[in-house]
Amino acid sequence: MYVYDEHDRQIARERVAQFRDQTERALAGELSEEEFLPLRLQNGLYVQRLAPMLRICVPYGMLRSEQLRRLARITRDYDKGYAHVTTRTNIQLNWPNLEDVPDILAELAEVEMHANQTSGNCIRNTTTDPFSGAHLDEIADPRPYCEIIRQWSTFHPEFAFLPRKFKIAVNASEHTDRAAIRVHDIGLQMVRNSAGELGFRVHVGGGLGRTPMVGPVIREFLPELDLLTYLESIVRVYNRYGRRDNKFKARIKILVKALSPEGFAEKVEAEWQQVKDSPTRLTPDVVSHFQQYFTEPDYQVLENATDTLASLRFDNRQFDQWLTHNVASHKKPGYAIVTLTLKKTGTPPGDVTDYQLEQIADLADEFSFGEARATHEQNIVLADVRQDQLFELWQRLVPLGFATANLNTLTDIICCPGGDFCALANAKSIPVAQAIQDRFDDLDYLYDLGPIDLNISGCMNACGHHHVGNIGVLGVDKRGEEFYQVSLGGSSHHDASIGKILGPSFAQEEMPEVISRLINVYVDHRTEEETFLDTYRRVGLAPFKEKVYA
Amino acid sequence: MPEVIAADGALFENRWVVVERPAEGESLTIPEGQAALIPADLWLAGYDQFAGREDIGVWFDSHDEPELLAGKAQELPLIAVNFPRFVDGRGYSIGRLLRERFGYRGELRAIGDVLLDQLQFMKRCGFDAFVLRADKDITKAARCLNFFSQTYQAATDTDQPLFRRRAS
Numbered sequence: 271m272y273v274y275d276e277h278d279r280q281i282a283r284e285r286v287a288q289f290r291d292q293t294e295r296a297l298a299g300e301l302s303e304e305e306f307l308p309l310r311l312q313n314g315l316y317v318q319r320l321a322p323m324l325r326i327c328v329p330y331g332m333l334r335s336e337q338l339r340r341l342a343r344i345t346r347d348y349d350k351g352y353a354h355v356t357t358r359t360n361i362q363l364n365w366p367n368l369e370d371v372p373d374i375l376a377e378l379a380e381v382e383m384h385a386n387q388t389s390g391n392c393i394r395n396t397t398t399d400p401f402s403g404a405h406l407d408e409i410a411d412p413r414p415y416c417e418i419i420r421q422w423s424t425f426h427p428e429f430a431f432l433p434r435k436f437k438i439a440v441n442a443s444e445h446t447d448r449a450a451i452r453v454h455d456i457g458l459q460m461v462r463n464s465a466g467e468l469g470f471r472v473h474v475g476g477g478l479g480r481t482p483m484v485g486p487v488i489r490e491f492l493p494e495l496d497l498l499t500y501l502e503s504i505v506r507v508y509n510r511y512g513r514r515d516n517k518f519k520a521r522i523k524i525l526v527k528a529l530s531p532e533g534f535a536e537k538v539e540a541e542w543q544q545v546k547d548s549p550t551r552l553t554p555d556v557v558s559h560f561q562q563y564f565t566e567p568d569y570q571v572l573e574n575a576t577d578t579l580a581s582l583r584f585d586n587r588q589f590d591q592w593l594t595h596n597v598a599s600h601k602k603p604g605y606a607i608v609t610l611t612l613k614k615t616g617t618p619p620g621d622v623t624d625y626q627l628e629q630i631a632d633l634a635d636e637f638s639f640g641e642a643r644a645t646h647e648q649n650i651v652l653a654d655v656r657q658d659q660l661f662e663l664w665q666r667l668v669p670l671g672f673a674t675a676n677l678n679t680l681t682d683i684i685c686c687p688g689g690d691f692c693a694l695a696n697a698k699s700i701p702v703a704q705a706i707q708d709r710f711d712d713l714d715y716l717y718d719l720g721p722i723d724l725n726i727s728g729c730m731n732a733c734g735h736h737h738v739g740n741i742g743v744l745g746v747d748k749r750g751e752e753f754y755q756v757s758l759g760g761s762s763h764h765d766a767s768i769g770k771i772l773g774p775s776f777a778q779e780e781m782p783e784v785i786s787r788l789i790n791v792y793v794d795h796r797t798e799e800e801t802f803l804d805t806y807r808r809v810g811l812a813p814f815k816e817k818v819y820a
Numbered sequence: 821m822p823e824v825i826a827a828d829g830a831l832f833e834n835r836w837v838v839v840e841r842p843a844e845g846e847s848l849t850i851p852e853g854q855a856a857l858i859p860a861d862l863w864l865a866g867y868d869q870f871a872g873r874e875d876i877g878v879w880f881d882s883h884d885e886p887e888l889l890a891g892k893a894q895e896l897p898l899i900a901v902n903f904p905r906f907v908d909g910r911g912y913s914i915g916r917l918l919r920e921r922f923g924y925r926g927e928l929r930a931i932g933d934v935l936l937d938q939l940q941f942m943k944r945c946g947f948d949a950f951v952l953r954a955d956k957d958i959t960k961a962a963r964c965l966n967f968f969s970q971t972y973q974a975a976t977d978t979d980q981p982l983f984r985r986r987a988s
């Protein structure tokens with residue numbers, strides 16, 4: 271994992287001092303609300319419906335145990351003792367005091383954390399695959415590149431006031447996409463060209479929100495060393511030509527659409543020709559410098575524990591289910607990747623208490639080289655667990671509520687904070703998630719249904735990624751009342767697509783029944799091999815519509 | 821007239837007036853005996869008349885394209901860039917392009933909605949003179965220009981990103 275050097279530490283300290291100064295001036299009335307707004311947003315501080323909210327950055331999801339412990343302490347000392355894992359793999363506090371924020375940031379800086387650019391019209395936290403470095407299907411470890419992007423984008427003087435927020439994601443898997451790169455402002459897919467050289471396929475202009483779009487490719491192969499100069503060219507074109515007259519038309523996707531992907535690519539290419547040989551170009555030494563922070567942990571030479579696990583599975587059905595669903599294979603024999611689900615029925619998706627954070631820290635220390643990862647699906651991953659310790663780990667996870675074996679099933683819901691916490695919400699989202707989880711509490715049935723992404727957002731801002739849910743739920747406001755619009759057929763993976771709206775929206779209490787009916791249509795129509803999404807793609811919207819509105 | 825802040829935070833006297841773009845159908849009126857900044861495209865349109873004059877500079881609005889002056893930027897005694905609202909970040913790109921691409925080395929001045937907390941960004945993008953919005957405390961400028969002693973990326977102030985400085 272990346273470790274700060276003296277330069278990073280100095281920048282972090284200076285940032286805290288700067289925000290302290292800005293907060294003092296704001297409290298003294300020297301900065302208007304409007305003037306302070308982007309400053310606090312770029313330090314992660316929102317003012318929400320009930321209280322300020324602080325969004326702490328977790329760069330590309332990586333956390334060390336000491337950082338988890340510090341987060342636990344902060345939630346206890348400055349907040350109500352719990353935090354929320356967001357769909358950008360950040361961690362949010364819901365109730366800090368404005369005056370305390372500089373102190374919180376100082377505490378974070380001590381453990382090499384910050385809240386820089388977690389909000390505001392700037393380049394946000396770069397996200398990637400939570401299994402990075404640990405799974406087999408990887409072209410290269412994407413994290414060194416994520417860190418390179420993090421440093422380049424941190425306090426970039428030209429790009430602090432973009433037309434709108436800007437999100438970059440990197441995926442390095444050939445066959446899966448756990449980073450949803452096609453719905454990002456820039457999505458980078460690591461690839462090798464025919465000569466075996468490493469590079470990126472560049473998608474631009476994907477995104478959710480009001481105008482959901484799957485990002486088109488503007489460059490099939492960008493050599494790895496050209497990463498930053500090319501990114502700088504894209505963002506410069508966007509900064510200069512993106513719309514600033516209408517907030518809803520300000521994302522880069524609108525510009526890409528207006529110019530056409532080819533037209534946009536041409537502009538970027540022209541800009542890039544001017545800067546591609548500047549000192550911002552990476553060198554092999556620079557890349558190795560960053561790679562040295564992401565070397566393999568001290569893996570032991572082990573055999574796969576297949577037999578031991580098989581007999582444990584045989585004796586214990588719940589362990590068996592958990593192993594099947596929440597544990598993924600690892601590139602090293604004898605190791606496994608474990609996902610801790612923060613989706614226990616009755617708990618808002620993604621919420622963790624201070625105690626749980628400390629437990630995760632302990633588990634990371636004992637089972638996974640002291641590291642954990644936050645995922646955009648709002649879960650936590652321990653990426654390097656010995657197979658012969660899986661049973662012990664599972665026994666520890668069960669009482670913590672982290673072993674719900676529902677990963678990737680219907681009840682592994684992605685859900686934004688919604689109307690319970692968020693000032694922008696049209697409707698609550700957490701109670702809807704809970705009602706659905708209550709209705710579908712039979713794991714065997716869930717397994718039988720197979721993988722289904724159900725995503726819920728409380729408003730058009732789409733923090734819950736509803737457009738790319740196989741089933742998407744969006745909170746809407748109908749004459750002052752909370753309603754829910756349902757869409758089908760979205761996907762955030764390699765086959766990314768935007769869901770289609772089913773029809774008129776529903777009241778909150780109707781939602782579990784609506785989901786049931788949708789599921790029944792799938793069960794009636796599916797062939798043996800088909801997932802929910804496959805069936806939907808084959809039969810289309812009509813049969814679902816018919817049953818739900820019957 | 822308000823004083824101007826230099827890149828090191830020192831203050832100096834302002835001797836330039838900004839001449840607004842004339843309304844449709846009106847012509848440009850340049851005040852007598854006064855150094856004046858006029859819209860960049862109008863300077864170009866009146867090139868025969870304005871070229872070489874030490875008392876005529878130009879200003880860009882945030883939607884203007886600095887490419888307009890390509891090849892001629894260096895002839896100007898002063899270029900100003902207007903930030904109509906401080907959240908409009910286009911001026912940063914204009915600054916960098918004028919400096920890094922079009923080789924402008926004279927005074928580059930930020931005007932308009934110029935506040936304290938953006939000064940260091942502007943400085944990094946090539947601005948070396950700032951006319952702070954009148955209600956802001958000019959004595960705090962020096963501090964705000966220097967919040968950071970380290971920067972990650974290259975810009976106009978340094979072409980060496982931290983990753984290259986680290987290596988050396």
Ligand code: SF4
Nearest residue numbers: 686692695728729733
């Ligand atoms: S989707 Fe809307 S309601 Fe949900 S967190 Fe985002 S802004 Fe708030």
